[in-house]
Amino acid sequence: MKILCIEDDESLAKLLYQILVKQHYEVEIATDGETGWNLVTTSAYDLILLDWMLPKLTGIELCEKLRTRNGLIPSQNQDTPILLMTGLDTTTSKVMGLDAGADDYLVKPLDFEELLARIRALLRRKSGERAPMLKWGQLCLCPNSGQVTYLEQKIQLAQKEYKLLELFLRNPEQIFSLSRLVDSLWSIEKTPTEGAVRAHIKGLRQKLKQAGVPDPLETIYKMGYRLKKVDQAEDKRLVNRDKNLSSPYCLSCFQIPPELWEVWQECRQSYCDRASIIQQAVTALKKGTLTPLLQHQAEREAHTLAGSLGSFGLENASSIARRIEEIFKQPQPPNPLETEQLFQWTTKLTEALSCNLPNPNSCDLRQKKSSVSLVLSPRGTLLILESDMTLRQLLVKEALTWGIETQVATTLDEAEKLLNSGQCNVMLLDLNFYDSEPTGLQFLATLNRQHPSLPAIILTAEESFEKRIEAARWGNHYFLVKPVVPSQILAVVTQTLRQASESSAKILIVDDDSSLLKLLSTLLTPSGYQLTLLSEPQQFWEILEQSEPDLLILDIKFSKPASSDQEKERSSFFNGIELCQVIRNDLRWNRLPVILLSVHTDLETVQRGFMAGADDFLSKPVVASELLIRVRSRLKQRKMWKIIEYDELTGVSLRRKALEDLTRAIHLAQRQGQPFCLAILDLDHFKRVNDQYGHETGDLVLSYFGQLLNKSFRSQDIIGRWGGEEFVVGMIGMTKLEGSKRLENILEKLNNYLFVAANGTSFRVTFSGGIAQLRENGNELQMLYTAADQALYQAKEAGRRRIIAAEKSQPNN
Template structure:
């Protein structure tokens, strides 16, 4: 990807050029706003970094001018001004992000990656195509589980093709995207890089035409029959809800009855039912509070704060019910959650429908004496005990997941107060961190973002486990450094498998 850096500080330009080049970016530089404008008028860039204070044409005015001329390229402003008014001026000029000098290089790189992801068709940091896997956060690349040893240009070429996997890239496009303007490479350079990249992919097990040639047009990724990646591709580490038997015709034989539960699994099911019996009344109390809020809505006296509290209750209830495998009740709670979102203006006419939803939810919860049989986790056969730290503000969920993971052989620590996160993290020293997305005081997204700027914890595997299954929330999680994202509800066996898969991948990448 090609970046333009505009700054009148010679030393900063040199240092950043070297640092960004290491990250596989092609860098053009300019020392003032006028030169920057000339570059942008001549070349196409994936990102523009502007210093605010520069001679001839400052960064804010250049940013305004670019936006007035219809340029949509992401713009990041660099400045020593940390005041609210200075930042507001930058936002109003059309900037996409604002970084204050002196800055942490790792933070700047993370911001750049996030901006570049948001501006591309596929905004996710994990890119896949068949058995090819690229992690743009770490620069790691694998094919069929085998590590690829790529040069910076080979990696950048592969990333560009994965970002827009339906596009045929001409030699000119590749040259413009991957080489700085002063490099002046020939088209033969592109052919050479493509040939070497093909050889490395083939050596790892890829077909010879994995990167195919459209004669007279350019290069593209060949479609792979049965590839798991659609367009745009979903990250490989997100559990996507499977189609139900009402979505597709039944053309396969009836499944065999499940194998009988082991003694350990029976003990787990018993424990889960005991936990449900302890918390069923609490769930019904939450429904009662929701019904009270609906009653206030019917009387046109539901305050904004009460609506926000009702939304929080419905959200927590959704996660709890999903954890216990009560999927129908969870869906009702999710529907209530969506209907009473704090951003929505509610009218008394909506109370009747909400009242019916809460009544049905109360009936389902109160009639559930024994939980439906779900996949109970098996004990792990791994020799080394894995330490798991789980952060979630729902104590019922924490209690349930503690038993799920402990039954699978993990050493589990739970935390329901995110404000004690750092102290607990240091004490626990986990091998894997599980985070909820939405929590009071500080969200899981904020914790993950801060974790990635801490040298001691930058490489700790972080998995989000959340009731939010939408693509936007998943993208936000990956943009702040998540390694995996799982949507509640999830069975104990699924969660155990995903944790072990994540640890295997960490071991593979660490060599």
């Protein structure tokens, strides 16, 4: 609801603003009658709070002007309720105000409880057709009290989150674009950016999700957001959720994956012990003997259970523990209602943890397999600093299926030794690691100073924006909020390792001063960069194609070669600026970051360098710290370019980059006389997968296939997603026979992999392929592609799930 408050007492206006905002009203303030009138004629309001004595235009005059229907300026607020506020407590004053068009009258000094009651009454009167309680399944919003509940449990929302939810609940069939949301909920003076509106929607969704509410909002592509229709079956399941918690199997048997059962059996008693402490605290609370120490212990145990049980995938148990934690976390003792809730929740949690559960491997239910447990991962070692022993064990066990080695540290000193040994590629750090000194954030700062290139994944049970900011100050680290399952953590570890392997950037440095090359090597090598040093610029193009650098450092001026042949000297001599121009004019290399080196720092030289396409300019003598900063900055630029060069879903090159790489590879193979073959691969009946199991499952298939291809070929081979489910592979140094065997092995691996859809149905996927060879089937990419495409067509006609090599092309007469 949107309220306009016209009050010239600025202190009172601020107080009214704070009180009304806390009740989730949208409030605008005007401090004189003329400003108030301008707002009334330009914006729609649900209620107007109007002071009598106002400068420029009195409240009575404004009220009469607004209610006059034959006025020159028609207003959308002609029928908006008006609550008149004044210090004149006389019958005549009241009559004048009501006759002027006010709907109600309140005498100053204001009683704020009475004010809020009168506001609610006026709003009900205005919108009598609206239900006082707005509902979406078991999610309820009460406009009178300003409370949002789900399954009778309160949900704390920020003001804008509350207003967004109310707007969608009041208009269930309407689609709200970002601009329409701004017009509905924000004043002209406080218009937010679209990113800010999206942030409010994201915040609303996250808080509802934490309370167990299914996402009520539907995102309509390129249109906006709309309230989803309630799924009655799902809603009924949620209504009975608390009743079903007493069932001995609802929290564990059918939710714990079979591969985690042994670990669960080992750790269940420790969870029972933690629940026992919570039970002791609840019992003491009911007896009136709860001490602050025992309350704090119960809060900590509930906090641990909320994260640990969630790591097993036990979301309901985790949700109960989280509710218990929130009540014990309050500074004041729980009230009688909260005490009764604690007793019920703790009883259910204790019963669920201590009951004798059957082994899920023997259950007659079909277990859902993790869709990511067999994701192909880059090799690496993960250092784990996590206080929760159960989560550590789960991570160590599941990491094996991801091909990731683990090291576990139980103290920060032990962690430092492992880091200094150079054995670890990525670190997982719980910010509350054993409540240690130094703190997790302090240790992160130390890590940034001593190991600046080591990526870290931050775990915390508190979703604090301040901690995110603090962690960001010590590096670009991932931030995960508990509860989180091991597969989610390892997915981030995999991505981090892949990025880390890519961050071992290749740098080509061209300078005819060999001493400077040695110096640059000394400065850059400790940072893990792969350096190619070139002191003979005449070999530049050949070395460029061989090394495929991520960054190029060029000296501006090279020494002239010693030669008696002046014509040859003129043609073979060039400078760094000319090399930069060549780079920028070549489709394959025009995005390669270039840093120019020069002893000349005059304006003309610098301008010439940037006009030639340089990204940065570094003066000699080289300062180590400045060099490292410039190199990191330009490599980051390169990484941003790669984002649009690689397919995020499959991890292979997009079509444009694949086309460039294939062209370059063919030219290289021709110059060196190597064999080269091109294959086109197409997933069989992929449309059927999308239609039958959904596009999300189809994406899982594409992702797995892309990773399988990446793992199965060498770094010098080219793998690209040509479009949809079609992929291309360029194999350098391979004949059609060798390439066909490699592809057949991949086909067998893919056929043996069992995919599991969201509904639990398992299925397999195959692909068909056609392969062509350089020279036998053509000397250009287009000719090879045509030959391979014809062979692919033959493979499909022959029944799919096979690789067919293109027949040797007949020479033209």
